Amino acid sequence: MWAFFHKLGSPRWFYGIAARLAPWCWGLALALIVVGSVWGLAFAPSDYQQGNSFRIIYVHVPAAFLAQSIFIALAASGFVFMVWKVKIADMAAAMMAPLGAAMTAIALLSGSVWGKPTWGTWWQWDARLTSMLILLFLYVGVMLIRRAFPRPLSGSKAASVLAMVGVINIPIIKYSVEWWNTLHQPASFTLTERPAMPTEMWLPLLIMVLGFYAFFAAFTLTRTRTEILRREGSKRWVKELFKEDA
């Protein structure tokens, strides 16, 4: 067990195992997203209140799931990197952060596109929207601090510390924003309390969520491989790898 983790921490070993895993993840992601979106967009019944505009949840909800999961993954990677000095964890974190920020932005944008026909407004200072916006700011901070340092290693450590600080604050921000919102505007709209969805509605949603997670795994594996080559370019094993190929 420990040997496995030890190996996983070595860029060379990870490079190999990621190469074998990535195609499966990409295939799974593609299959799930195609099935989920065709089912969700074309075959699922339309909502009796919202009509067809509800179908945006097939993008919105998975993106929001990933936006939050990726920040937790960033903090976990930061912890592994700071405590055990596992370089792979930091390389993966560097690759995950832009995807997380993009997912947060997609969740916000798709939410506001959905909000226009449903609520009649592009933006509401709803608790979820507000805490999602703050999450986007946290992502931006983590991405900026990584690039701010002249030495890449300092940037990696700084981003790790900030991700860990951010993840402790996320629940505090979430609850205080929810509390703030209920105080200021009682019961305007609730995203959460929709009537229980029929199976043919939530099953494609579940498939989409799984598809997005598979995409996240595939994307991180592939990009981390590239990052390994970029950072370890001067190592012997990388040079040998490309000598054989040539």
Added chain:
Amino acid sequence: MSACSTDVEPAVVAVKEAGAGLGMALWATFQRDLVGVARRPADALTPLVFFAMVITLFPLGISPEPERLAWIAPGVLWVAALLSALLSLDGLFRADYEDGTLEQLLLAPHPLSLLVVAKVLVHWLTTGLPLALMAPLLGVLLALPQGSYLALSVTLAVGSGCISLIGAIGAGLTVGLARGGMLLSLLVLPLFMPVLIFGTGAMGAALSGGEWLPHLAVIGAMLALALASAPLAIAASLRISVHG
């Protein structure tokens, strides 16, 4: 205080003394920072003047009518306090970073995470606390209704403790960067938002005749959490900035 010794010496000498305990090191750090502020009072006054100026902008920008001002006063006072904290946080470790004091603190045989608490405490005593004491005066200028002045001062005093602690993490991370101040504000403002929410919540409760102490209790809980966890992050961030 002697006139011609450099700033670094008292703390370092105290720390190096044989058998110097942790308490002595903390006291020396605290004293040294306090002396540093006393010798350059302009640095401590700038955030206060900035606070007053930002407050002045709002009547000019929105309306001089007392009713409207009273409506926005709690939020404006709190937001201005956060912005002025950013201004002072930028300089929290900068002078120590430039003259090598931080390296001495890192070398000291005491946990850095405790020594920084002394530094943050001085920061709070010289920026947060004066600001909390000054805020009611500016509240009068904004026609803040009676009955909320105590809430304003007390919540600002406790809240600015949180802000000093959380902000010091960002200050530690950005101290070695060329344009760290800009980045600092992006990093720490999202983390300040819960304090703002409960600070203005307390004001709202006090203004509507409700109980504001529960809000203060939440801010106090945040302060307790920050006091327990932020020093570790501050120490880690200073190590990154000094050693890389």
